[in-house]
Amino acid sequence: MDRRTFAIFCHHLRTIGGLKGTKNMDVEEMVAMFLHIVSHDIKNRIMRRQFAHSGETVSRQFNAVLNAVLRLHELLLKKHEPILGSSTDERWKWFKNCLGALDGTYIKVNVSALERPRYRTRKSEIATNVLGVVSQDMQFIYVLPGWEGSAADSRVLRDAISRTNGLKFPQGFLAPYRGQRYHLNDWDIPPNTPVEFFNMKHSSARNVVERAFGLLKGRWAILRGRSYYPVKIQCQIILACCLLHNLIRREIPIDPLEQAIGESVEDNCDEDESVGNDHYTHIKISNAWTSWRDNLAREMFDQWRNRRHT
Incomplete structure (x- = not known):
């Protein structure tokens, strides 16, 4: 700063x-x-x-x-800005009207011995499961800390949606195809089908969340180590750090931390620490929404393939 x-x-x-x-x-x-x-x-x-x-x-x-x-949450939380059809951002231009990307991460907390089993993650760390929604410029739109580390990602998302002042969205969640290549390091061989191409572009866009969490933990050391604050205070600190992150992203044209560590910023947010490799694909989607995704995947793949052959 x-x-x-x-x-x-x-x-x-x-x-x-x-x-x-x-x-x-x-x-x-x-x-x-x-x-x-x-x-x-x-x-x-x-x-x-x-x-x-x-x-x-x-x-x-x-x-x-x-x-x-x-x-300052109303001032500093990023407002929804849908992706425009005229966007030239290679990560996002395929997802017209998309409002952002969501994922989760674990941040260590301090709880009583009685509560530790509920907060224990699959890596045996005592942590809270933090849901974050991030805009394409890596500002936080929504943050929900506090859930136990053992909580399933879909459970956290359902809670965020059901809250009176919780996560609001106009249509639905555009999830990747399950059982297919997804993560960015899986694409040494180019995609061969609409489903694979969709997953590759979805992963590229959603990676903004990992990068945002990486910057967050890289900048605020209080989120990296063992917490000595009560869990309620630690969750408030998490939200405060997200607000500060947004302020810095908003007021400083080139984020000094991002500039210093470049694209490897997501390394500060270990993929093994994310809420789950399936992300939020356990939320049931309608047949109409699935059909819409299939049509989008075919359209994206056809456009990409035609450009490669011209």
């Missing part, structure tokens, strides 16, 4: 988030302390020495900034 973005962030926290300085600490110092903690996963005892404040003050001001950041 550069100085200009930092100043914009502090302004938003004052005017929208309601954050106010205290007798001994102004807003800028409070925000700097908060960013230092989430960026480097610094513990309270270290912050006391670095900022020359008591542990109680550090904790209190961290929570004050966290609550103020969460009040």
Whole structure:
């Protein structure tokens, strides 16, 4: 985050988030302390020495900034922008009117011994299952943390849809074909059928979610290690980091972290840590929606094949 973005962030926290300085600490110092903690996963005892404040003050001001950041959700969450028919983006131009891509990731949390079995992932880590919906420019449109690591992806998605202020979509989810090649590293041999071509392009577009989660974890160290916060606070921190991610993507034309690590950014979000290799294909789709997908797959494949032969 550069100085200009930092100043914009502090302004938003004052005017929208309601954050106010205290007798001994102004807003800028409070925000700097908060960013230092989430960026480097610094513990309270270290912050006391670095900022020359008591542990109680550090904790209190961290929570004050966290609550103020969460009040910015309407401002910082990306609004739906459907893909235009005139799009030239090779990842997205095939999916006219698509609003974004969704997937999930695991982020470690701190829970009681009694709750650990429910939060245990298939890799035996104690984590929350986080659903994210991302736009084509890698900004978060929707984030739902809090589900146990053992929860199935379809269960998390159903919950997101059923909530009063949950995930809204006009038509449906465009899932890949199951039982076919899908992941980007599967395409050493070009696709031979409409189904394979659809899956290749679907994977290329959906990869934006892995890259966004990779940037998120790469930038905010507090999301990578073992959490020492209660699960409720950790989930609030996850959402706050997503909002900060959007602010940086919005205010800085070239994301410094993405520029530094390039296309390998998704490596920070290990594919084995994603919610599941089937993604969200367990949501039942109608015959009409399946037929629409089949027609789209044939149209995409025919266009691609005709261009190759001209």
